[in-house]
Structure formats: structure tokens, C-alpha cells
Amino acid sequence: MAISAPLPLVASPGVARPPTRAVVWAISLAGCAAGVASFVFALTNDAIGSELGEPLVIATLWNWMTLTYVLGGLLAWWRRPASRFGPLMIVTGFVCFLVTLAWTSSDVPFTIGQALDKLPAVLFLYVFLAFPSGRLTGRIERALVAAAFVTAIALEFARMVLGDYGAHNLLGLAPHLAVSETVRHVQLLVLSAFLLGGVGVLAVRRRRAGPALRRSVDVLIDAFALGLVMLAFLYVSLVVGGPAVTEIRWATFVTLGLAPLAFLIGLLHARLARSSVGDLFVELRSNPAPADLRDALARSLRDPSLTLAYWLPEFESWADLTGSRVELPDRQAGRVTTLLDRDGSRMAALVHDPALEDEPELLAAVGAAAGIALENGRLQAEQQAHLEELKGSRARVIEAGQRERQRLERNLHDGAQQRLIALSLELSVLEKELGEHPDAEKRLDAAQREITASLEELRAVARGLHPAVLTGHGLAVALEQVAARASVPVRLTVEVGGRLPEQVEVAAYYVVTESVANIAKHARATAATVDVHRTNEALVVEIVDDGLGGADSERGSGLRGLADRVEALGGRLRVWTPGGRGTRVRAEIPCE
Amino acid sequence: MRVAIAEDSVLLREGLVRILEESGLEVVGQCTNADDLLLKVRSYSPDVAIIDIRLPPTHNDEGLRAALEIRAQHPSVGVLVLSQYVELGLALKLLAESAEGVGYLLKDRIRNVDDFIAAVRRVADGGSALDPIIVSTLLSRERPDDPVAKLTPREREILELMASGESNQGIADKLVITRRAVEKHVSSIFGKLDLPATGSESRRVLAVLLFLRA
DSSP states (O other): OOEEEOOSOOOTTOEEEEEEEEHHHHHHHHHHHHHHHHHHHHOOHHHHHHSSSSSHHHHHHHHHHHHHHHHHHHHHHHHHHSHHHHHHHHHHHHHHHHHGGGGSSHHHHHHHHHHTTTTTHHHHHHHHHTTTTOOOSSHHHHHHOOOOOOOOHHHHHHHHHHHTOOOTTOOSSSOOHHHHHHHHHHHHHHHHHHHHHHHHHHHHHHHHHOOGGHHHHHHHHHHHHHHHHHHHHHHHHHHHHHHHHHHHHHHHHHHHHHHHHHHHHHHHHHHHHHHHHHHHHHHEEEEEOHHHHHHHHHHHTTTTOEEEEETTTTTTTOTTTTSSOHHHHOOOGGGGEEEEEEETTEEEEEEOGGGGGGOOHHHHHHHHHHHHHHHHHOOOOOHHHHHHHHHHHHHHHHHHHHHHHHHHHHHHHIIIHHHHHHHHHHHHHHHHHHHSSSSHHOOOHHHHHHHHHHHHHHHHHHHHHOOOOHHHHHHHHHHHHHHHHHOOOOOEEEESOOOOOHHHHHHHHHHHHHHHHHIIIOEEEEEEEEEEEEEESSSEEEEEEEEEOOOOOSSHHHHHHHHHHHHHHOOOOOOEEEEEEEEEEEEEEEEO | OOOEEEESSSSHHHHHHHHHTTTTTTEEEEEESSHHHHHHHHHOSSSSSEESSSOTTTSHHHHHHHHHHHHHTTTTTEEEESSOOOHHHHHHHTSSOOOOEEEEEEGGGGGGHHHHHHHHHHHHHEEEOOHHHHHHHTTTTTTTOHHHHHHHHHHHHHHHHHHOOOOOOOHHEEEHHOHHHHHHHHHHHHTTTOOOOOOOHEEEEEEEHHHHHH
């Protein structure tokens, strides 16, 4: 799933706004009223003292839980309106309050409170599993919470119907205390099993999650999952009658009441992350170089694995900064994509760790901060893509030309040349058959000379079109011939280790032939060296002469054509030609 | 003397057959590709096979490869390779091991019928025929303290003919000098180039080529 975040914006996209002030006040007051009320319930009822411990202590601890959840939830809702986590916490807090209705001596409130008695345990489980989005994402999580709900509510009803909880229980229609006791045991044990299962799910989820360093606060939150373990332990103790149940109960309430603080620290942490967005703003204002953008974003989002892709509408594809096409990963690959828009049109995509999905605001804020720099990056990517396209088409044009020349060369050889030789043979035979005939002999000789000249011309043309020997036998063999034919002594070294891509060989061949021809025409050199060797990624061709130097690049129309040929393959051609000190031509042609 | 020909141009092949037959050689097989040639060589054991270096299907070096294979499998059959250009590297490949019964000529040489027929006969007899251009190309190469520079012009002329496979008698005929004089020059050349004297004329071709190539 991709979150589309229109820019510029700071709030999360297309989700609820924070609660209004009136709602905040109403909930705060309701929470405080609930707290006061439950104190009153606790202190006016003698019965709970014996069952749960000191009424004042138990009321204080319970209200501690109620209020931290309500107020913490409120804060979470306000700060993270996109997340359902805040409301979930508030509900949990109020349910905790409703449970205290069971502390009253009136039948109806007691019955309601008692019916909800085990619900807070399930909600705690829910809260822990749903942090920080407020939603249960996995199937196991949902099944676990649903089953816990059923256990907490249905079995509680069953116990009440079976006459548990004494006189104030209005539901005790079919009293059967022995069965009720069994149901109680089952309920408590099953609930504790679910709680522990929840802790297990949390542990597994954490281990699978992205870079831990990004969310050190998760560790803190997980620590408070201890509250769930304690609750499970409490339930088991209630069944098997372990020691110090009261103290365990108190400690459990304290721990569970502290958990909202951990959740709030988690939120504050996100706020801290927001301040790194401020740094990003500053950084980008000073130097919005597209090349450094990814690193800056990765720092702000604390996700070293972050990658950036730019949308190129003309090419209808995603590309990186060099203009090369990239595919956005799908969710299965463990990566999440967040699309960043600007003025309603698609611009870039952040490919990041799934953990960042918990902080859509942060993503949106970072996206907004990087807006201009992203636009620059996109332009650069687009430019590069155009450049690549151009380079590709230039290479294709040259290649097509090369193919055509090769075809022509073959035609000349297999057609005209063979015919001329055959014709010449025919003349020789004719000459013999003619016997003594001086005049005819003379004319036949002239015809033969004409054929010789034609053959030579033909050969020169054909060789200029395409060096056939190159195709068949590679650079070393072809260059040997060039060096041998040169007008000045040429020292040739070719170290290329086998065949190279044809385009590369042809380009290198022409660099050498053209340079050697230039030396003959202009340089007045006495010697030249030709060195062809491979480096890791390129073929290097270097031709040096000891002639006049001072060659301008227009000399021998060939140099510009050579540069085209070399550049089309992504290489470059350079000429050093200091006056009076010879000329050096160096071509580097990339080859894998 | 029996000849097999592999040449895919009909005109040229027929021309070749004609001049060979008129010169009293027997053409026992003609074909247009390397595979057929190998078959014909196996079946007829000719004295020499004349092979176009470029043959179908790719027209790259099928002919050269066929020549090398014949050399390997039928050492008694001479091979004379015809090429559009002088391709030094290919010629040296063909001569890598020995120059006995090997020829490498430019196609144009066919036109000088007498010289061509002489070359065919030489190769068929186990001698060599190297295109003069190859030899002069090799000779024109730069070498440090070139011993070739120490040769007299006459000796240089004789070296070229020797390297292209001519026998002492052939050289004598060409230069219109006595065979004895040729022999004297040859031993002088071998001395100056510091090459060991060798009996066989084919072997000395290789020795000279190796020397020039180094």
C-alpha cells in the first residue's frame, strides 16, 4: 500500500483532524470525574477491602491506571490524529473506570461493573498489540484479541448467571457455585494464556522488524509488556492460590499504569524526529545538491536503507538520479514505498523500512522539507534519462551505419572484385590463345593494368568501408596490418586478451587507422607508437608520434568523427598536440 | 598433379579450373564451402587444395580453418590459401608450425597465370608460396639494431624471394644469376642474420619468417 502524501503538508494525508478543544476538555473532565467517582465507590464500600486489599491503595492504583490511559490517550489522539491509538487508550481508561462500578453496593452498577471486570485485561492486550497505529495488523493478533474478548465477556456472563459474586449480582438466575468455580478457573487460565500469547507475538514481531536503532524506544515499550506477563501471573495465582496475590495485584496495576508513559515517550520520540526535519530544512536550504539528498533524508528518517526514486512522466517510469530505470519494490520484499506529490502531480518515491509507516507525519514532513530539492533531483534524473536516451540513439545510428558499411564491403568483395579477377583471368587465357599478335597483346596488357588499378581502388574503398579482418580475427590481427602498412615505422603493442565487443573493436580500429593516416599526412614524423591495452573497465588506445605537433582538431576530417564514435560508446577521445613536440591521441572506450 | 578447389564465386572458380587444367593440372574436386572441401580431400587425396579464405556461411575465416584442419589431418596435402587482402596475422597463423606445403597469396596473384601455376606446383611439392607483400611488410618492420640493415641490396632481394618460398633455382632464374651465386648469397645472409644454416628450402622459409617476425 502506498501512502500518497500531497505536498506541502505537515499533517497526515486524508485522515482525521486532531480532537477539538471542546472534546479534549470534555474527555479530560470526564476522566477526572470518573476518577473521583471511583474513589468514592472504593471508600464507601466496606466489601472491597477484604477482597482486593486496602480500599485507598487499590482505588489509588486503579485510578492511576484509569487516568494515565485516558489522559495519555488524549495526548496521543491530539498528537497523532491519524492513529487510532489515542482513542483506543481513552476507551481502555474509561472501561477501567466502568469496572469500578462493581465497587458500589447498588445492584445495577455492580452488575454492569462486574460484567466488564475482565475487559481491561483484554484491552491492555489490544493496546500493546496495536501500538502505535491503533490497529491490529496481523491475523494472529486479531484472532488473539477476539478470542480474549469472548473469554472475558462470555465466561464472565456465565459465571454471573451461575450465581457468582453474591447478592448484588442481578444475573444470578441459575446458581451453581461449583460449576461457576470451574468456569472461573477456565476463564482465568485461558485469559492468562492469551496474555502470554500476546507477549510472544510482540517478541516475534520485534525480531522481524527493521533496524532496531531507529526505534530504541520500542525496547522501552516492550519492557512494559511485562505488565501483561504480570497480569497473566496474577490470574494463574488466583486459580492455584499462589502467595502474595495482593502485592502482585498492586505491582501489576503500577506497571500497567506506567505503560501509557512509555507510549507517550514513543510519541515524544517522533516529535524529536520532527526536529531533525528542521535540520533537514536548514541543510537543504544551504545546498540542495540532489546527490546528497538521499543521505540527508536517510539521516532525518533514521533509515540508512532509504532509497529515492524519481517519477519521469515522459518515460512513464521511475528512475534514480542517474536516470536509470528502477522498479519500486512491492510489500513482499519487506520494503514500503511512500509516494511524494507536489501540486498534485507525482514526483518522487521514498522506499523505506516498514517501521517508518508508523510515522506518516514524519514521512510527510520530511517530504515537504525536501520539496524543492526533490524537484531538482527529479529534473536531474530526467535530464540524465534524456542524455542516456540520446547516447543510445547515437550509438544505434553509428551501429546501423557500421552494419551497412560491412554489407557494402562484402558486396564489393563478393561481387565486383571476384568479377574483375575472373575477367582478368579470361584476358590471360585469351592472350595465350591469341598467340603472336603484338598489337592485340599491347592492348590486352593495357586492359590488365586497368584491371589492376581497379582492383587496388576497389580494395582501398572496401577497406575504408569496413575492415573485414577485424570482424574475423580481432583487433590485434587487424592492427598488425595497419602498422605494417603505415608510412612511418610503427611500434605496436596490443594487449587486450581475446575478443572485445564488435563496436569497441571497430572504434579502436578507426582511432588507430585515422591517427596513423594523419601522421602520414601532416606530422612529418619519423616514428610512432601505438599502444592498445585493457584496464578493468575500458579499452585504452594511445597513438604517439614524434612529428610537428600543433595539430588542430579539425585536421583530417576524421578526428571529429572518431570522437563521435568513441563518445557514442560512452568513451572519450583526447588529443594533445603541443607545437614541435609530437602528437598524442588517447581514446578510452568502456567495455565490460 | 591433382588439385581440389574451394571457392564460392562461380566466375573465379571456373576461371581457376580453366587455367589449372590448361596448365596440365588435374582438378579432382570443386566446391563452395569448407565442409565439402574436407570431404573431397578425404576422398581424393589431392596434392594440393586451393582455398578461398572467406567461405560461406559467415565469410570470416572458414577457409583458413579448413586449411588448418587439412594441415593437421592430411599433412601430405599442400594448402594454398587465397585472400582478398594480405592479412599478416592470418598468414602467420597458417605458418605457425611449418612452411612446408603451405601457400598464402593475394587473389590478384591468380592473374599472373604463370607465377600462380608455379606457386601451386611448389606448394603441391611440399614447398612454400608466400605473397611478396607479406615478406616486404615483415621486412619493413622496425627492429632494434636491425641486422637486416647489414644486408646488401642484392642480399635483401634474395632474402625476400627466399622468404616467399622460392627455391634457389627459382631465385637464380628470377634474378638471372647462377645457382651457385644464389647459394653464396644465402649463406652470407644466414651468417649476417645469425641463423643456423638449414638444408630444406621450406624450413628456411619458416626460419626467415620467424626471424622477421620477432
